[in-house]
Amino acid sequence: MSLSTLGVFESYRTFYGESPSLCILTTVLGFVVTALIWAQIEQALFDDPTQPPVVRYYVPFIGSMVEFGMDPIGFMRKHREQHGDFFTFLMFGRKMTVCLGSRGNDFLFNAKHSCVTAEDAYNNLTKPVFGADVVYDVPNSVLMEQKRIVKAGLSTKSFQRYVPMIIKETNDYIDKHWTKDEDTIDIFKAISELIIMSASRTLLGKEIRAQLYEGVADLYHTLDSSFTPIHFLFEWLPLPSYFSAPKAHAELESIFAKVIKARRLETNRESVDMLDVFLTSKYKDGTALTDLQATNMCIALLMAGQHTSAATTTWALLNLANQDNVRNGAYNDMKRAMGEDLPYPEFENLKDLQTLDDIVRETLRIHPPIVQVLRKVVKPIPIPESSHIIPAGNYLMASPVIAATDKAHFQDPETFKPSRWSQQDEAAEVEAEDKNSENTVNYGWGDMSLNSAKSPYLPFGAGRHRCIGEQFAYIQIKTILYVLLKRFDFKLDEKRGMPKSDYNSMVVLPEAPVSCRYIRRK
Ligand code: HEM
Structure with a gap:
């Protein structure tokens, strides 16, 4: 301890007598007050007009984290009104530049890879879950090739094989678990199990599916629990999941290794x-x-599709259970389509x-599972039609749900109304952007319209990182909904009503417990 510090403590002791706890308390309070005042001075004096406006905060370092964490959508809407489509907020020492509306979506999704990367934003979060050497743990050019391979694998021929598998998985599950004529159940838990079983069966194969009940599901669950915003924020904290996830991953790898070894021994395997x-x-x-x-x-494919598809199917069912006319329709x-x-x-x-298609589309408009799409700025990037430049080191955050629930694009935007997708005006606006393919680009896994990023409806993202699982997700969700609606009617649990959104996971889920009543059709 330096002499001057000793001197300060000495004078504190003289002032406070022999009460060290009072001395410590006063010192801490002094630091806190100084930090709070400094935060205000810093914001007032060092406001940089070349950068997007900053959301005012009171506590340094933590910034707007609490307000954002409690209601990210409300936070973005509120500050968009004040600052426009681009603004920055502080979250645990990170500067997050929010990019909203069609302009913001287009800016983030079509940004050049030399300026803005997904791997620098996501890899800390995804590597423990997906494992090494794939997706964001490889150079972007390799990811583009991995996406090409996935796209080629998710072909019409494979979908033809998958649909009967998904039907069988759904029926087997219902026969085993939904044995009463009528019951109130945790519908999110049931749907999550259906999604993991049908995705394991179709994508990973029958050997892995057969081992789901012998511990594989627990290993998935362990991996899953490190997929939370806390892992994005605290990459340096010794959280328990940083130890359990690699262990679970290693166990999964050894299960796969045995399956792969056996498959490689088969000759002429289809x-x-x-x-x-x-x-x-x-x-x-x-x-x-x-x-x-x-x-x-x-x-990675299983994890990318698990919560996203489970949340979408659950919200779709809850909305159907809530609206008799939509469900009966x-x-x-x-x-009408399939026969009596x-x-x-x-x-x-x-x-x-x-109608099932419209229901999934509408669910993804109001309850998209991904409300924060992130990138890291690696080279300063100017915002078009403005004088602002976003410096390297900032994170970009787009939230397509903001445009998808904006009354500028959708009438009565908060109402779940699947029929809007069969009505011309709103659907036409979305499709016009999608189909305007004069300006296309191929990132290595298929042609993409550059204009599609301007669409107000982007639940699957756009640009080089656009989702490659969309078609699989639609097939899986529609097939499960068909089987469930064929065999059961659904009613919302009146005591619980519609659940709120839970923002504690990277994928927005309905807040637990998500109860819903099934009634077996005679
Ligand atoms: C990427 C949404 C299902 C595989 C994305 C992105 C979104 C998204 C918004 C872009 C993220 C970004 O730009 O940072 C959804 C939704 C789903 C769904 C709403 C279901 C309703 C699936 C499924 C799979 C999958 C079933 C796999 C079979 C992927 C992969 C990426 C991705 C591998 C990363 C692409 C990249 O970074 O280049 N998804 N997804 N997704 N999705 Fe999906």
């Missing part, structure tokens, strides 16, 4: 799932994916189930 696709695909330079990459790509439309006795659909039939 490709039936995504694991086969990864084991037989090659990068452009002719090298094959390693066994570890094949394993981790499977885990969907049921009657299923009969509702035979199980094949892949080709799914496109005729228009």
Whole structure:
């Protein structure tokens, strides 16, 4: 301790007598008050007019974290009114520049990779879950190739195989768990189990699916628990999940290794799932994916689709349970498309189930599971049509739900109204942007319209990082909804009503417990 510090303590002791706790308390209070005052002086004096406006905060370092964390959507809407489509807020020492509306979406999704990257924003969060050497743990050019391989694997031929598998998984689950004629259950838990079983069966194969009840589901769950905002914020904290996730991952890898070894011994094996696709695909330079990459790509796909599809299916069911006319309309439309006795659909039939399609679309408009799309700025980037430049080191955050629930684009935006998608005006605006393909770009996994990022409806993102699981998600969700509606009617639990959104996970979920009543159809 320096002499001057000793001197300060000495004078404190003289002043406070022999009471060290009072001395410590006063010192701490002194620091806090100085920090609070400094935060105000800093914001007043060092406001940089070349950067987007900053949301005022009172506590240094923590910034607006509490207000944002409690209600991110409310926070973004409120500050958009004050500052416009681009503004910055402080969150645990990180400067987050929010990019909203069609301009903001277009800016983030179409930003050049030399200026803005997803891997610098996400890899700390995703590597413990997905594993090494895939997605954000490889250079962007390799990710683009991995996406090309996935896209080729999610083909019409594989979807034709998957639909009967999803139907079987759903029926087996219902027969086993929903045995009463009528019951109130935790619908999110049930749907999550249905999603993990059907995705494991279709994407990972029957061997991994067979081991779900022998511990694999627990391993997924352990990985999953490190997929929270706290892991984005505190990469340096010794959280328990930083130790449990790599352990769970290593166990999953050894389970996959045995499956892969057995498959490699089979001669003339037909490709039936995504694991086969990864084991037989090659990068452009002719090298094959390693066994570890094949394993981790499977885990990444499963994890990317798990909460997103489970939350979407659950919100869709809750909204159906809440609106008799929409639910009955969907049921009657299923009969119109498939016949009075509702035979199980094949892949080709799914496109005729228009009402189910509209229900999924509308659910994704109001309850998109991903409300924060992140990037890190690695080179200063100017905001078009403004004098602002976002410096390197800031994070960008887009939230497509803001445009999707803006009355400038959708009438009565907070109301769940699937029929809006069959009505011309609103759907036309979305499709006009999607279909305007004069200005296209190919990032290595298919043509993308540059204009699509301007659409007010982007639940699957846009640009080089656009979701590649959209078609699979629609097929899985529509098939599960069809089977459930064929066999049961649903009513909202009157005591609970519609749940609120829970923002504690990176994917927005309905707040637990999510109860809903099923009634078996006679
Ligand atoms: C990326 C949404 C289901 C695989 C994304 C992104 C969004 C999204 C918004 C872009 C993230 C960004 O730009 O940072 C959804 C929704 C889903 C869904 C709403 C379901 C309703 C799935 C499924 C799979 C999947 C089922 C796999 C089969 C991926 C992958 C990426 C991704 C691998 C990363 C792409 C990249 O960074 O280049 N998803 N997703 N998603 N999604 Fe999905």
